[in-house]
Amino acid sequence: xxxxxxxxxxxxxxxxxxxxxxxxxxxxxxxxxxxxxxxxxxxxxxxxxxxxxxxxxxxxxxxxxxxxxxxxxxxxxxxxxxxxxxxxxxxxxxxxxxxxxxxxxxxxxxxxxxxxxxxxxxxxxxxxxxxxxxxxxxxxxxxxxxxxxxxxxxxxxxxxxxxxxxxxxxxxxxxxxxxxxxxxxxxxxxxxxxxxxxxxxxxxxxxxxxxxxxxxxxxxxxxxxxxxxxxxxxxxxxxxxxxxxxxxxxxxxxxxxxxxxxxxxxxxxxxxxxxxxxxxxxxxxxxxxxxxxxxxxxxxxxxxxxxxxxxxxxxxxxxxxxxxxxxxxxxxxxxxxxxxxxxxxxxxxxxxxxxxxxxxxxxxxxxxxxxxxxxxxxxxxxxxxxxxxxxxxxxxxxxxxxxxxxxxxxxxxxxxxxxxxxxxxxxxxxxxxxxxxxxxxxxxxxxxxxxxxxxxxxxxxxxxxxxxxxxxxxxxxxxxxxxxxxxxxxxxxxxxxx
Numbered sequence: 001x002x003x004x005x006x007x008x009x010x011x012x013x014x015x016x017x018x019x020x021x022x023x024x025x026x027x028x029x030x031x032x033x034x035x036x037x038x039x040x041x042x043x044x045x046x047x048x049x050x051x052x053x054x055x056x057x058x059x060x061x062x063x064x065x066x067x068x069x070x071x072x073x074x075x076x077x078x079x080x081x082x083x084x085x086x087x088x089x090x091x092x093x094x095x096x097x098x099x100x101x102x103x104x105x106x107x108x109x110x111x112x113x114x115x116x117x118x119x120x121x122x123x124x125x126x127x128x129x130x131x132x133x134x135x136x137x138x139x140x141x142x143x144x145x146x147x148x149x150x151x152x153x154x155x156x157x158x159x160x161x162x163x164x165x166x167x168x169x170x171x172x173x174x175x176x177x178x179x180x181x182x183x184x185x186x187x188x189x190x191x192x193x194x195x196x197x198x199x200x201x202x203x204x205x206x207x208x209x210x211x212x213x214x215x216x217x218x219x220x221x222x223x224x225x226x227x228x229x230x231x232x233x234x235x236x237x238x239x240x241x242x243x244x245x246x247x248x249x250x251x252x253x254x255x256x257x258x259x260x261x262x263x264x265x266x267x268x269x270x271x272x273x274x275x276x277x278x279x280x281x282x283x284x285x286x287x288x289x290x291x292x293x294x295x296x297x298x299x300x301x302x303x304x305x306x307x308x309x310x311x312x313x314x315x316x317x318x319x320x321x322x323x324x325x326x327x328x329x330x331x332x333x334x335x336x337x338x339x340x341x342x343x344x345x346x347x348x349x350x351x352x353x354x355x356x357x358x359x360x361x362x363x364x365x366x367x368x369x370x371x372x373x374x375x376x377x378x379x380x381x382x383x384x385x386x387x388x389x390x391x392x393x394x395x396x397x398x399x400x401x402x403x404x405x406x407x408x409x410x411x412x413x414x415x416x417x418x419x420x421x422x423x424x425x426x427x428x429x430x431x432x433x434x435x436x437x438x439x440x441x442x443x444x445x446x447x448x449x450x451x452x453x454x455x456x457x458x459x460x461x462x463x464x465x466x467x468x469x470x471x472x473x474x475x476x477x478x479x480x481x482x483x484x485x486x487x488x489x490x491x492x493x494x495x496x497x498x
Contacts, residue, residue, distance in 0.1 A: 010163060010189050010256040015249050017225050019184035023051055024223045027210060031218045039215050041207040042413070042421050048207060049146040052181040057116045057145045068143035070120050071096040077124060084131040089321070090372035092314060092444060094143055094418045098127050101136040101330060107153035108162055111182050111193030112169065116145050118178025123150055125175060129168050135161045147183050148193070148203065156196060159256075166190055187247035189256060195244045204421050204437075205241045206232075296347050297355050303343045304382065307333040312441025313379060313387070320375045324353045380447040387442055387451045388458065394439040395479055398424040404476040411452070411472040415445045 027047060031039045050057075050064050059065050071088045074096055078086040084100050114122050123141055130137060130152075139152040154161050169175050170190055182193035185206055195202060213231050217223060229249055247254055291299065308316050310333045319331035329344040347355075356378045357368065363381065368374040380387075395407050401424040410422025423437040443451065452475045453463045459478060466474055 010159070010166065010194075012247050012250075012254045012256060013188045013191065015251060016181075016184040019052075019181070020225045020228070020249075021223075023048070023184065024210070024214070024225065024228055026051075027214050028218065028220070028223050031214050039211050039218070041204070041211045042409075044207040044210045044214075045203065045419075045421055048183050048185075048203070048210075049148060051183055052113060052147045053145060054115065054180070064145040065116055066144055067116065067119055067141075067149075070141075071143070073120065074098075074124065074141075078127070078131075081128065081131050083134045084127060085322075085326075086127075089314075089318060090370075090376065090446075092418060094416075095140040096143075098130075098139040098141070099137065100131065100134070106156035106196070107138070108156055108158065109193075109195050110152040110154065110162070110165065111148045111186065112150040112152065112175075113147040113180040113182050113193070114150055114175070115178045115180050118174065119145070119149070122172075122175045122178050125172060126150070126152075126165075126169070130161075130165065133161070133164060135165070137161075147180060162194070162256075166192055166194075185245070185248055187244055194256060195247070201420070202241055202244045206245070207421065291346050296351060297359075299339075299342060300347060300352060300355055301382070303332050303339040304379070306339050307331075308383060308442065312443070313383065313447050314441070314444045316379050317372075317375050317444055320352065320356075320379070321372060324349050324371055324375070376444070376446045380450045383442070383447070384451070384454055387447060388455045390439040390442050391448065391451045392455055392479070394423055394436045395476075397427050397436045398422070399476070399479055401428050404480040407479060408472045408476040411448070411475070414440055414443070415448055415472070418445070 027039070027044055030043065030047070031037070053064060057065055075086050075088065078084055078098075084098060086096065086098050088096050112122075112126065119141075127139070130139075136155050136158065137153055139150075141151075142149045152165070154165075166189060169179075169192060179191060181191065182188050183203075186193040186202070187195050209232055210228070213228055214223070217227075232245055232249075247256075304316055304320075307319055315331065315333075319329075322328040322331050323343075327349045329340055332340045332343060334340045353371070353374075356374055360366065360368065360374065360378060360381070364377075366377075368377075395411070398407050398410055406422065413419040413422045420437055420440045423440065425435045425437040427434075427436075449468055449471060452471050453466075456463050456475060456478055461474075461478060463471070463474075
């Protein structure tokens with residue numbers, strides 16, 4: 001390798017094989033202690049996220065401590081800071097979000113594993129630094145301590161900001177004093193987890209592979225890292241996952257490339273489709289024309305739809321909240337056309353709010369004092385039929401691959417923690433190439449609860465007496481063909497405790 005060519009480039013850390021060895025055999029011990037239990041990827045992930053935490057960051061039952069009390073403090077701290085918005089969205093309570101010109105198609109994803117004693121001050125230092133340098137990012141901090149608790153997403157290609165951020169973390173003595181290690185399977189630079197992100201969860205794929213590997217070798221006395229590396233290479237067919245795994249485990253010198261191509265070039269067909277869509281919207285809503293109320297409503301709904309199709313429900317609600325509350329339209333997708341630009345030029349924040357209020361007033365007598373509730377109800381209504389169908393399809397795949405308890409557990413994990421890992425990705429009996437877990441992007445927690453009720457109502461079941469915390473158990477029973485009333489008496493599917 002030519003060192004002159006690589007001088008000054010960001011270099012990946014050497015592999016931490018000894019920690020991989022300890023973790024793999026820790027999971028093997030869990031499997032051996034429960035010989036009748038099928039080791040799931042969710043069990044692996046629960047152990048992985050706390051693997052590098054120290055005892056002071058765990059509670060009396062060995063689980064990560066809560067830091068949710070810091071959310072409002074951070075929100076207040078950053079109220080007057082320019083180039084950053086800090087909030088805890090009503091439909092996604094698990095995360096405190098830190099954003100500035102946030103959304104992009106692809107990101108550089110950075111994990112900063114801070115301990116509990118330093119999390120408040122260190123996160124404040126990091127995000128103040130990013131605001132000072134006006135970095136574009138979409139970041140978040142979870143409400144529990146874990147080694148992937150602080151997640152920063154820089155726009156892909158922004159290697160300048162990545163370099164500034166890593167240099168700052170390395171030179172800040174307070175951050176260094178409170179920095180834990182990232183999980184050993186994660187590619188890292190100077191102890192900070194760094195990877196290109198394209199919508200596939202590396203940790204999800206990693207945990208699935210570890211679970212399969214351990215289940216296959218659960219009679220072994222010890223597991224060897226070399227065997228796992230070979231297994232991962234052989235069974236990881238997603239290029240983006242293999243790329244990240246290679247950077248985490250290769251002993252050769254490797255350098256970070258912020259523009260590393262994973263999916264390849266856009267096809268000619270995709271480019272033609274993009275051009276056609278752009279022409280269609282220009283014909284639909286000509287420029288320099290005052291729009292009627294109906295045209296404005298149509299434009300808003302079209303913009304919501306292309307944003308939903310590309311990014312999902314959570315993105316739509318975030319986009320509407322920012323547009324109404326701040327006059328900030330950048331969270332909407334252009335949809336390969338000019339939807340966002342037309343929306344910004346033709347519909348004011350107050351007009352967006354009025355469209356939502358008028359639509360909901362035709363359906364319900366509810367008075368909306370909370371904008372978040374108005375946005376959530378509008379989106380749930382707008383996408384109800386589509387989301388019910390996607391919810392049923394996604395849950396049926398998990399049911400066929402596992403059982404009703406797995407469906408209920410997967411729904412609870414997503415509704416209350418925003419975790420997708422409980423859902424199956426692919427059909428085992430008749431593979432069709434569809435990744436059903438990705439349907440989660442069409443929901444936030446509120447809309448998923450509403451879709452559960454709607455699905456059951458369409459099946460002729462009255463849900464008026466069913467509490468939200470019991471809903472997932474009932475739904476799973478209905479989906480499996482069982483008598484849903486038996487769920488009340490079932491201890492196995494008891495109400496979910498948050």
